[in-house]
Amino acid sequence: MSMIAEILISALLVIGGLFGVIGSYGLVKLPDQMTRLHAPTKAATLGVGGVLLASLAWFAFFGEHPSWHELLITLFLFVTAPITGLMIAKSHMHLSWHADELPDCGEDQNWATYGASAERSLVGNGTENDSTDRDMRE
Incomplete structure (x- = not known):
């Protein structure tokens, strides 16, 4: 069971890291503000979310008890990051x-x-x- 848990945690960390790197690259290389906004929003949601889910899984499998703080932070992040991106895009539309x-x-x-x-x-x-x-x- 511990090997499967380690593979799951490692996969979540790698996925989170890849989304973070791809989001950072997109932030630098995409041409305008509206397309650049998409990359860090996805990186924040999926990259940090993957790392937080890996932390939650580690505490569930190897810690004394599961840490519910990571779950609450992940849920809060999954709700607020897309809404924040939408509000920034709408303000850009109105101003530009x-x-x-x-x-x-x-x-x-x-x-x-x-x-x-x-x-x-x-x-x-x-x-x-x-x-x-x-x-x-x-």
């Missing part, structure tokens, strides 16, 4: 793109944060401050 520059979503669809009220608050209501607002964002 005009609503007219976004790709088409379909006939009855609209971008979730670029609805009619959000568009008015970003672009303005057609007054003379409209160009000033755009200049400040650029």
